[in-house]
Amino acid sequence: MTKDLARLLEAALPTGAEWAxxxxxxxxxxxxxxxxxxFDAALVFEDxxxxxxxxxxxxxxxxxxxxxxxxxxxxxxxxxxxxxxAASPLALARFSPAVRPAWKHRWETPRAKAGLLxxxxxxxxxxxxxxxxxxxxxxxxxxxxxETRDIEVEIVSxxxxxxxxxxxxxxxxxxxxxxxxxxxQNRSGHGPRGEFRQAGSEFLDLPALEEAARKTARxxxxxLGAEDCPSMTGDLVxxxxxxxxxxxxxxxxxxELDRILGDERNYAGSTFVKLEDIGxxxxxxxxxxxxxDPSLAGEAASYGFDDTGAEAKKEFIVExxxxxxxLGGLESQARSGKPGVADQRAEGWRRPPVDRxxxxxxxxxxxxxxxxxxxxxxxxYMEANRSWSIDDFRNKxxxxxxxxxxxxxxKLGRVVRNPNYRGISSSFWRNLRMVGDRSTFEAYGTPNxxxxxxxxxxxxxxxxxxxxxxxVEIFGGEA
Amino acid sequence: MNAMRDLESRFDRAAGALLGALKAGEELSLEFxxxxxxxxxxxxxxxxxxxxxxxxxxxxxxxxxxRTSRRILTLTGEAGRDAELAARALEAARxxxxxxxxxxYQVLPAAGGSSSETFxxxxxxxxxxxxxxxxxxxxxxxxxxxxxxxxxxxAANSKGARHWFAAENFSTDWSAWLPSGKAVKSCxxxxxxxxxxxxxxxxxxxxxxxxxxxxxxVLEPGSYRAYVSPGALEELMVFFSWRGLSEREFREGESxxxxxxxxxxxxxxxxxxxQDFTLGVEPRFNELGEVAPERLVLIDGGRLASSLxxxxxxxxxxxxxxxxPEHEGLRSPAVAPGGLAEADALKALxxxxxxxxxxxxxxxxxxxxxxTGMTRFACFWVEGGKIVxxxxxxxxxxxxxxxxxxxxxxxxxxxxxIPAVGSYGMRDIGGMLLPGLLVNGLRFTL
Numbered sequence: 001m002t003k004d005l006a007r008l009l010e011a012a013l014p015t016g017a018e019w020a021x022x023x024x025x026x027x028x029x030x031x032x033x034x035x036x037x038x039f040d041a042a043l044v045f046e047d048x049x050x051x052x053x054x055x056x057x058x059x060x061x062x063x064x065x066x067x068x069x070x071x072x073x074x075x076x077x078x079x080x081x082x083x084x085x086a087a088s089p090l091a092l093a094r095f096s097p098a099v100r101p102a103w104k105h106r107w108e109t110p111r112a113k114a115g116l117l118x119x120x121x122x123x124x125x126x127x128x129x130x131x132x133x134x135x136x137x138x139x140x141x142x143x144x145x146x147e148t149r150d151i152e153v154e155i156v157s158x159x160x161x162x163x164x165x166x167x168x169x170x171x172x173x174x175x176x177x178x179x180x181x182x183x184x185q186n187r188s189g190h191g192p193r194g195e196f197r198q199a200g201s202e203f204l205d206l207p208a209l210e211e212a213a214r215k216t217a218r219x220x221x222x223x224l225g226a227e228d229c230p231s232m233t234g235d236l237v238x239x240x241x242x243x244x245x246x247x248x249x250x251x252x253x254x255x256e257l258d259r260i261l262g263d264e265r266n267y268a269g270s271t272f273v274k275l276e277d278i279g280x281x282x283x284x285x286x287x288x289x290x291x292x293d294p295s296l297a298g299e300a301a302s303y304g305f306d307d308t309g310a311e312a313k314k315e316f317i318v319e320x321x322x323x324x325x326x327l328g329g330l331e332s333q334a335r336s337g338k339p340g341v342a343d344q345r346a347e348g349w350r351r352p353p354v355d356r357x358x359x360x361x362x363x364x365x366x367x368x369x370x371x372x373x374x375x376x377x378x379x380x381y382m383e384a385n386r387s388w389s390i391d392d393f394r395n396k397x398x399x400x401x402x403x404x405x406x407x408x409x410x411k412l413g414r415v416v417r418n419p420n421y422r423g424i425s426s427s428f429w430r431n432l433r434m435v436g437d438r439s440t441f442e443a444y445g446t447p448n449x450x451x452x453x454x455x456x457x458x459x460x461x462x463x464x465x466x467x468x469x470x471x472v473e474i475f476g477g478e479a
Numbered sequence: 480m481n482a483m484r485d486l487e488s489r490f491d492r493a494a495g496a497l498l499g500a501l502k503a504g505e506e507l508s509l510e511f512x513x514x515x516x517x518x519x520x521x522x523x524x525x526x527x528x529x530x531x532x533x534x535x536x537x538x539x540x541x542x543x544x545x546r547t548s549r550r551i552l553t554l555t556g557e558a559g560r561d562a563e564l565a566a567r568a569l570e571a572a573r574x575x576x577x578x579x580x581x582x583x584y585q586v587l588p589a590a591g592g593s594s595s596e597t598f599x600x601x602x603x604x605x606x607x608x609x610x611x612x613x614x615x616x617x618x619x620x621x622x623x624x625x626x627x628x629x630x631x632x633x634a635a636n637s638k639g640a641r642h643w644f645a646a647e648n649f650s651t652d653w654s655a656w657l658p659s660g661k662a663v664k665s666c667x668x669x670x671x672x673x674x675x676x677x678x679x680x681x682x683x684x685x686x687x688x689x690x691x692x693x694x695x696x697v698l699e700p701g702s703y704r705a706y707v708s709p710g711a712l713e714e715l716m717v718f719f720s721w722r723g724l725s726e727r728e729f730r731e732g733e734s735x736x737x738x739x740x741x742x743x744x745x746x747x748x749x750x751x752x753x754q755d756f757t758l759g760v761e762p763r764f765n766e767l768g769e770v771a772p773e774r775l776v777l778i779d780g781g782r783l784a785s786s787l788x789x790x791x792x793x794x795x796x797x798x799x800x801x802x803x804p805e806h807e808g809l810r811s812p813a814v815a816p817g818g819l820a821e822a823d824a825l826k827a828l829x830x831x832x833x834x835x836x837x838x839x840x841x842x843x844x845x846x847x848x849x850x851t852g853m854t855r856f857a858c859f860w861v862e863g864g865k866i867v868x869x870x871x872x873x874x875x876x877x878x879x880x881x882x883x884x885x886x887x888x889x890x891x892x893x894x895x896x897i898p899a900v901g902s903y904g905m906r907d908i909g910g911m912l913l914p915g916l917l918v919n920g921l922r923f924t925l
Contacts, residue, residue: 038580038583039579039580039581039582039583041547041549042547042548042549042575042579043549043550043551044548044549044550044551044571044572044575045550045551045552046550046551046552046553046568047536047551047552047553048553049534049553059526059529060528060529061529061530062528062529062530062531063530063531063532063533064530064531064532064533064534065532065533065534065555065556066533066534066535066553066554066555066556067555067556067557067560068555069555069557069560072555072556072557076531076533079531080530080531082605082606083517083529083530083531083605083606084529085606086529086605086606086607086608086609086610087519087526087529087609089609090524090525090526090609090610090613091525091526092521092522092523092525092526092527093527118578119548119575119578119579120578120579123578123579123580124580127580140731140732141731141732141733177731177732177733179732182737182738182743182846183846184732184737184845184846186732186733186845261522262522262523262620262622262656263520263522263527263622265522265622265654265656265662266622266623266624266652266653266654266664267623267624267652269838269839269855270660350532350534350904352528352530354528387841387842387843387851388841389839389840389841389843389851389852389853389874390839390853391838391839391853391855391872391874392838392839392853392855392872393660393872396853396872396873396874396925398843398851398874398876398924398925400843400844418844418846420843420844422874422924422925424925450903452520453518453520453623453624453652453902454516454518454520454532454624454626454902454906455901455902455903456903457903457904477844477846477847477849478844478847
């Protein structure tokens with residue numbers, strides 16, 4: 001396939017281009033949802049397009065269009081070249097083709113079952129999950145969704161890149177809303193879009209999905225009778241489906257090189273991390289080991305190369321609590337002179353690649369869940385994100401969860417509703433005092449992390465064990 | 480004009496191919512979105528990334544035998560290829576619909592009628608944009624995005640509706656920074672680019688930068704009087720769309736304004752919110768080809784006057800639709816003005832905070848309509864009606880029943896039209912008309 005693309009690039013190449021590439025992206029997204037035990041919606045989104053990048057005077061220009069017509073691609077290439085030439089005198093940085101590696105590779109999501117599931121099966125699964133949550137008249141709404149997305153990316157360049165990648169993404173989602181009097185609570189299981197990963201059709205295990213749906217509804221009912229989370233400064237124990245958000249917001253985004261270099265300041269924000277912190281900053285306690293890991297099978301953002309063609313490899317970002325590397329692709333690495341990772345990613349064919357998280361994980365430690373709970377004198381265990389907010393330097397955060405349980409004298413106690421906590425990233429991670437072992441390690445993801453100008457949505461994965469933090473400000477809904 | 484005409488041709492060809500191939504007993508509604516845009520991202524008043532995007536998509540709902548199948552396809556701009564893609568998509572929708580369960584609240588297209596609005600603009604030559612936009616910012620740490628070109632939306636259905644909206648416009652959304660990490664924020668947007676106006680706005684930022692260069696005042700957590708500028712209020716308007724004023728969300732317990740709906744709580748009598756298409760920034764039609772009323776009062780005198788009702792919700796619950804889109808989000812919002820002259824805002828504030836921008840706000844407690852977020856950019860401590868110093872950014876956590884309710888002292892007489900400059904998937908259209916708010920208590924927690 002990349003041979004066809006290479007011929008298109010050759011035909012489109014404008015005179016005067018120092019270097020050019022052509023990236024084709026085809027995505028097929030299928031989504032089926034149900035509400036209150038009945039079918040709600042079915043959507044198939046088929047999208048295909050091309051981005052041509054041209055380098056002139058050290059400045060990239062790009063042009064994106066859906067047409068593969070040679071004349072249209074030629075016009076796009078000329079447009080990209082003209083823009084690169086116009087911008088070159090005012091370029092922020094001067095790049096060479098070295099930031100677009102020339103190698104040949106093919107990568108595809110490993111799948112146990114490669115077959116395509118029919119609309120009847122997928123819609124039926126959503127209906128069954130939604131119906132399974134209707135356990136009690138106090139459940140006033142149930143929703144469920146099953147989604148698949150297949151993404152094919154091909155990249156060729158005038159320097160010889162010939163890259164192909166096929167990702168198979170799947171997700172299941174559910175939500176139960178329960179009401180009694182004026183108390184309304186919702187429970188989704190692992191956060192609204194948390195059950196998001198790579199897999200084949202083996203993901204559709206209907207009995208397991210229905211059982212998870214029933215558990216979700218039971219917990220929504222449980223929350224109705226729960227008291228509000230008390231205010232305290234105490235130990236906070238976070239399940240992996242909340243650690244996902246904690247890692248994402250207070251480690252992932254602050255450690256992105258493009259934020260450190262200032263590109264993102266006008267939109268998603270800056271960071272408290274400075275270039276000179278890389279290699280020296282005490283980010284967290286000795287127990288904190290964070291990796292960029294595109295090789296974890298089944299995690300949402302596993303891949304073989306990023307959208308510049310850089311080879312993706314596992315790297316430590318924080319090792320024994322010290323920031324050793326930032327999250328930046330080849331352009332940011334060239335600008336900063338700092339080590340990075342293969343994470344320069346683009347949303348489809350319409351956007352240029354920018355520094356993004358992919359899979360960013362907290363490595364397992366040595367403590368079992370029982371040991372973590374037993375170590376807590378007074379605190380709260382929280383599951384599943386429902387609220388997230390952090391400042392534009394990624395420091396002062398406040399997060400909320402769906403489901404909490406008090407921990408007193410080393411024992412899990414009663415359920416509490418509206419559990420929230422707040423803190424400051426740079427001190428929060430230094431108070432990481434226990435990290436769960438592999439038995440507590442779970443991977444989640446999200447399809448909708450927003451960043452960049454023009455705006456881009458990107459999917460990310462975060463795997464983590466259960467963790468305990470000391471001295472955290474915890475509070476409930478009325479606080 | 481060429482780009483707008485090209486987008487309209489793509490819309491008409493796709494609509495023709497889909498609607499023309501329907502068989503007896505089949506119905507279809509479609510919406511179209513397209514753009515021909517230049518994007519220039521900049522940092523330190525220099526170009527970080529520059530490129531052009533040509534994009535057009537058709538999103539259609541196919542209905543047959545009580546079943547509904549929705550598909551989105553990307554159009555190439557090649558007439559023959561797009562006809563082929565549309566025919567294939569329609570056939571796939573037909574085949575898939577046969578496999579799906581019955582749609583219990585299927586909405587068949589009913590609206591006819593047509594409309595067409597086209598707003599040509601005067602934009603910089605794309606190749607001159609780097610010099611035009613960045614030239615006057617020389618010497619400043621100027622960061623942001625310049626976008627320009629044609630944007631279009633359309634809708635059509637098998638009952639004969641055909642609506643079209645296209646504009647050529649630009650937005651330069653930017654901030655200017657000091658090495659200390661303090662900044663001022665601005666946005667210049669419109670249909671006719673004026674390089675003098677752009678330069679004037681940049682010039683106006685320079686004294687503001689001097690203002691934020693002073694040492695920060697560090698506030699202790701607590702409740703403070705505050706003036707919330709229209710730019711800051713914009714960050715909070717999403718909460719009327721997200722778990723907001725949707726009839727479906729009210730019916731299904733997912734709105735955070737359940738207490739407002741049920742009369743258990745109210746907002747200030749001074750607070751009124753209208754969906755107001757007379758702003759002229761967004762079309763009135765939705766994905767079914769229905770046309771919303773020109774003005775829809777949602778909150779009046781602090782009480783819920785209407786919710787946003789789509790045809791699907793109307794069918795399910797037996798209520799009247801007000802032609803909201805299916806997601807029942809707010810379009811073209813306008814908050815009613817108050818009696819405070821903007822020029823007197825600081826004097827009326829006396830001692831407290833001037834908030835220019837909020838950042839990353841989110842619901843923190845659904846049942847109490849509580850929202851948390853951060854201050855951002857040029858926010859100041861004010862004493863005796865005069866700006867004293869910038870503040871170190873603070874986190875707020877406040878119920879909207881208090882912010883727009885008991886704590887709301889007044890709103891400004893003047894309102895600002897805040898343009899929509901987002902570009903997820905495609906450049907947004909729309910905007911909102913907002914006053915500033917004077918509140919006698921805003922709770923800061925961190």
